[in-house]
Amino acid sequence: MSEVRVLVGTRKGAFILTADGKRDKWEVSGPHFAGWEMYHLKGSPADPNRIYASQTSGWFGQMLQRSNDGGKTWETPGGEQMPEPGTFPAGVSNKFAYDTSPETGKPLTTHQWYDGTQHPWEFKRVWHLEPSLTDPDIVYAGIEDAALFRSTDGAKSWHELSGLRGHGTGPKWQPGAGGMCLHTVILDPSNPKRIFIAISAAGAFRSDDGGKSWKPINQGLHSQYIPDPKAEVGHCVHHIAMHPKKPGVLFMQKHWDVMRSDNAGDSWTEVSGNLPTDFGFVIDVHAHEPETIYVVPIKSDSEHYVPEGKLRVYRSRSGGNEWEPLTKGLPQSDCYVNVLRDAMAVDSLDKCGVYFGTTGGQVYASADAGDSWAAIVRDLPAVLSVEVQTLK
Amino acid sequence: MIRVELPQHLRTLAKVGREVQLEVPGEVTLRSVLDALETRYPMLSGTIRDHVTKERRAFLRFFACEEDLSHDSPDKPLPAEVVSGKEPLLIIGAIAGG
Numbered sequence: 160m161s162e163v164r165v166l167v168g169t170r171k172g173a174f175i176l177t178a179d180g181k182r183d184k185w186e187v188s189g190p191h192f193a194g195w196e197m198y199h200l201k202g203s204p205a206d207p208n209r210i211y212a213s214q215t216s217g218w219f220g221q222m223l224q225r226s227n228d229g230g231k232t233w234e235t236p237g238g239e240q241m242p243e244p245g246t247f248p249a250g251v252s253n254k255f256a257y258d259t260s261p262e263t264g265k266p267l268t269t270h271q272w273y274d275g276t277q278h279p280w281e282f283k284r285v286w287h288l289e290p291s292l293t294d295p296d297i298v299y300a301g302i303e304d305a306a307l308f309r310s311t312d313g314a315k316s317w318h319e320l321s322g323l324r325g326h327g328t329g330p331k332w333q334p335g336a337g338g339m340c341l342h343t344v345i346l347d348p349s350n351p352k353r354i355f356i357a358i359s360a361a362g363a364f365r366s367d368d369g370g371k372s373w374k375p376i377n378q379g380l381h382s383q384y385i386p387d388p389k390a391e392v393g394h395c396v397h398h399i400a401m402h403p404k405k406p407g408v409l410f411m412q413k414h415w416d417v418m419r420s421d422n423a424g425d426s427w428t429e430v431s432g433n434l435p436t437d438f439g440f441v442i443d444v445h446a447h448e449p450e451t452i453y454v455v456p457i458k459s460d461s462e463h464y465v466p467e468g469k470l471r472v473y474r475s476r477s478g479g480n481e482w483e484p485l486t487k488g489l490p491q492s493d494c495y496v497n498v499l500r501d502a503m504a505v506d507s508l509d510k511c512g513v514y515f516g517t518t519g520g521q522v523y524a525s526a527d528a529g530d531s532w533a534a535i536v537r538d539l540p541a542v543l544s545v546e547v548q549t550l551k
Numbered sequence: 552m553i554r555v556e557l558p559q560h561l562r563t564l565a566k567v568g569r570e571v572q573l574e575v576p577g578e579v580t581l582r583s584v585l586d587a588l589e590t591r592y593p594m595l596s597g598t599i600r601d602h603v604t605k606e607r608r609a610f611l612r613f614f615a616c617e618e619d620l621s622h623d624s625p626d627k628p629l630p631a632e633v634v635s636g637k638e639p640l641l642i643i644g645a646i647a648g649g
Contacts, residue, residue, distance in 0.1 A: 194560060218610040218644045219560060219598040235564070238594030254602040282603075 162550040163506050164229065165514055166210065167522055168197035171540035173212060174522075175230045178535075182512055182526040185535045191233065192224065199501055199544040200230075201288050206295035207548050211314055213285035213300075221284050223252040223300075223314045237315035252314050255282045255302055258321035268324055270304065271333040280304045280324070287501060289344035293351075301341035305332060305358040307370065320370035323356070328375060328392040335359035335395050335414075342500055343399045347406045355409065355424065360385075360395040363411070365424050376424030380413060397440045398500040402449035410452050410479070412442040412500075417454055419479050430479020435466050441503035445528060446511040450478040453513060453529060455498040463518075464495035472515070474529050488532035489523065496521070501544035508549055516542025553584055554639035558611075561599070561642070565592040570639055579634045581613060582625035599642060614641040 161180035167173065172190025191197075195214045203209040208229045214222040224233045236252040257280050258267055272278035283303040291297035296313040306324060308317040332339060340359055347353035354366045355376075362377040380394045387393075395414035402408065411418040411427065415438050418427040431437035436456045445451035454473050458466040465471065470489040473482040496517035506512035513529050516522045520539040525532045552572040562569060573587045582605075589596045600607050605625070607613070613620045616630045616638050632638035 216560065218558075218608065219564075220601070220608060221597065222564065222594075235594040238592075238596070251596065251602075253597045256603050 161508055163508070163512060164202070164207075164548040164550060165504075165522065165524075165535070166200035166202065166230070166544075166546045166548070167516055167539065167542060168200050168212070168501075168544035169516075169520070169540040169542050170196055173197040173200055173214075174536070174539060176522065176535050180508055182506075182508075182524060183533075185524075187536055188230070191230070195222075196284075197543065198285060199287050199546070201290055201546045202229075202548045203290040203295040203298075204292050205290070207550055209290070209295040209313075211288045211290060211298050213288055215284040221253045221255065221282070223285070225252075225314050236313050251316050255285070255300070255306075255308055255317055256319075257282070257306060258319045267321055268329040270329055270339065271331060273334065277330060280306065283338060283340075286340045286342045287344055289346060292346055292348055299344050299346075299354075301344050301356065303338045303340035304334075305339045305341040305361060307341055307344065307354075307356055309370065320366075322366070322371050323364060323373045326373050326375075328361070331390075331392050332358065332361035333393065343396070345399060345401050345409075347401075348403045349406045353406075353423070355399060355401070357396040357399050357411075359397065360393060360414075362392045362394040363396050363399060363409075363424055376420075377427070378425065379420075379427035380418065381416070381429075382414065384414070398442050400442045400444050400452070402444040405449040408449065408478070410442050410444060412439045412454055414438065414460060417442065417479060430475070432475070432480035432482055434473055434482050435471075439498075440500040441498050441515065443503045443505055443513070445513075446505045446507040447509065448476070448511075451476045451528070452478065453503065454482075455503070455515065457497060463497045465497075468493050468495060470494045470496065470517075472513070472525075472529055472532075485525075485529040485532070487530065488525075494519075499543055501546075502542050504545050504547040506547045506549045512547065514545050514547055516545045518542065552636050553579060553587070553633065554636055555584060555588060556639045556641045558642060558644040560644070561595055564594050564598065567592070572636075579629050580626050581620065581623065581629065581640075584629065584640060585625075610645040612643045612645055614643055615639070 165176040172193045174189035178185045198213040200212040210226040212224040269277035287301040289299040300308040307320045343357035345355040352369045357363045364373045385393045397412045407423045409420045417431045420427045439457045469491045471484040496519040503515040511528045513525045518541040522535045575587045
């Protein structure tokens, strides 16, 4: 019998929700790391019992946690308590030190600050963890201020892939309202050298050499709120999704606009179509139908809640443009929640399960590809991220 | 032995009680105590002071003997009562958030 494990990060701890393949009875475990902001948890595709978690706090900074038993127990990699001083290397699992210039020792570059001046990169937190598709000890971290780091020793130590900031546009990047965060990391299953990332508010970037060099892939994006609406960088990309069987096709929820690319990001076209509003954060793809996609439209950039008090997931079975509202089991009055960028995921069962969490603390699940929904839990702290593991 | 009292979340992280006791070689200063604390409990590295700059995290404070030592030089000797173990060095999570 298959099993589903839903990893939920919230403002005040992590929760793990499990069910069998019917997905109608759920067990809730948590809060893990009670009181901490859990930005993201994600399991390794190569070893589902290996889970990485980003634990952060305004008081104590960043921690990295790792589980080797599916989330039952956790450890800080490299942070084991030493029996005697001086007998074990110090833990550095939470050390994200930006590369500096080898010649001068100074920061590689600066970025644009809110007042238009240049500002040095300063580490804030880990937004997203993306484990390697093949090696449980390799994991990527998307961080704020925006940069991509990689660990090859199970999150014990981290090293920046600094070619991302070094390709020349770094000084033009600027923080969005939520900070200058690298929030999306997608590994191409058909090409181990290809990585996609997205940054608010810089845009989308692609590497074709395993992260050494990068290029902006923002052609076709149009953002009226920036000085040059068609600029090479500066777009506030909220999230990108890809179906593993069609890795050249990307779907994007931008600040405003839902977009698609059929050439691995070289160019984008708008597919917002008949959505009630094309502002939003999440976007995801059906596990078995590469042209079936999901978004949750949000009223506007200043009113971060669903329009008309109705929580509606919109589904397109045509890869965009034509959208249908999915409402069965979702509140259709007096609902004013948001669904954040990493808070939607799909399982790979048949029928495809779709999951999302809200800022109101509900985690909704659909075991029939979105036709009907039920809340697994209703009263968690605000949900920051949702990931799903399908366990055979 | 130098006594250090930790805020609750750091006790959970380090899997210790309210107070830890540390051997601190050389002069007892904020810097040498934090060095000893992070050596003994590596999972606390980066949680009290920044990994790179070594600056105190903004929402943490250092108290001892009813004095706020947060803005003192990290190399200033700690009070004799802390050095003798009579009083603990308190690491406090500031009350923030409204």
